């Protein structure tokens with residue numbers, strides 16, 4: 001199927017509106033992506049025709065809902081090339097997935113061991129590890145980055161050592177766009193017997209992921225960044241790893257037997273799915289995955305890459321413009337500052353021209369500290385964005401800068 005951005009845009013009716021009298025230009029995709037009609041329809045179909053709780057009833061609607069949910073689990077397995085569907089856990093989001101693992105390791109990680117993250121993590125891949133280290137007395141380390149926003153790989157063998165329990169890092173930085181060398185980092189971790197977790201928030205919508213060829217222990221995705229509903233995350237874990245750690249939430253669905261004194265846990269995946277799952281979200285996410293795969297993730301990423309190159313080139317002439325993050329391998333995230341201008345003021349003036357960007361720290365305060373800036377303006381592109389939108393953005397930006405400087 002040929003990639004036709006105008007056909008794609010028709011699947012996203014929300015894009016066809018005016019904001020402050022100007023056509024909406026939505027460049028905040030790294031925060032959340034818009035949802036195609038197929039996703040909205042799948043959710044309303046569930047509520048209109050077969051809403052019921054899953055795994056509980058013998059009745060027909062409950063079985064339909066359960067079948068729909070379990071077929072998405074299989075779809076996700078295939079999408080990530082996991083060995084079995086039981087290794088796919090439905091969570092509330094990436095934050096929830098990482099907390100589940102960090103909590104689950106509370107009884108295995110010990111004082112004298114260390115946990116390794118990187119200098120470019122989202123807060124959700126920092127704070128849960130700090131909490132784990134506080135509980136256990138383990139040390140938190142990070143792999144540093146350079147002025148381009150690339151990890152300093154020469155430091156890999158120093159930072160990851162015999163005492164490393166787990167290495168947790170993002171595949172693609174939501175702030176810098178940097179695409180990290182996943183396999184290199186995993187292979188150093190394996191050399192010393194450390195476990196690995198990859199935060200795939202930004203890889204999900206832009207790249208192909210193969211958890212078996214990466215040989216990663218845990219991998220996590222966020223539905224809402226992949227054109228699916230909010231409130232749903234995916235946690236992949238190798239069977240033997242998931243079996244080795246404790247569940248962090250107890251309740252219905254996750255048990256095998258319960259007496260008033262003691263309970264035994266259910267097998268995978270249910271051990272990590274306490275309570276009623278986000279059934280509509282799961283069904284909507286299934287539709288989002290199908291939508292992405294029908295267009296093809298390679299075509300999507302090629303389109304986004306040309307948008308990034310074009311936007312970067314067009315911006316470079318603007319007075320005081322400075323890109324934050326110019327790594328060689330980079331996804332469609334353009335973070336920048338204009339010297340002498342506060343990012344927030346730019347964001348407000350862009351919004352008045354119908355252009356939606358994110359401003360601030362993007363949940364990555366340590367990156368801002370490393371670059372000695374307060375925040376950035378971030379334009380992030382998705383499959384439905386166009387070159388004309390970039391032209392509007394550039395002229396909007398020039399206008400804003402001329403008002404502020």
Ligand SMILES: *Cc1c(COP(=O)(O)O)cnc(C)c1O
Pocket residue numbers: 030031092093094095096122124125170172173174199201202221222223225232233
């Ligand atoms: C958005 C994001 C998260 C948080 O994901 P949620 O599913 O919203 O909790 C984590 N890491 C990165 C890199 C992100 O972009």
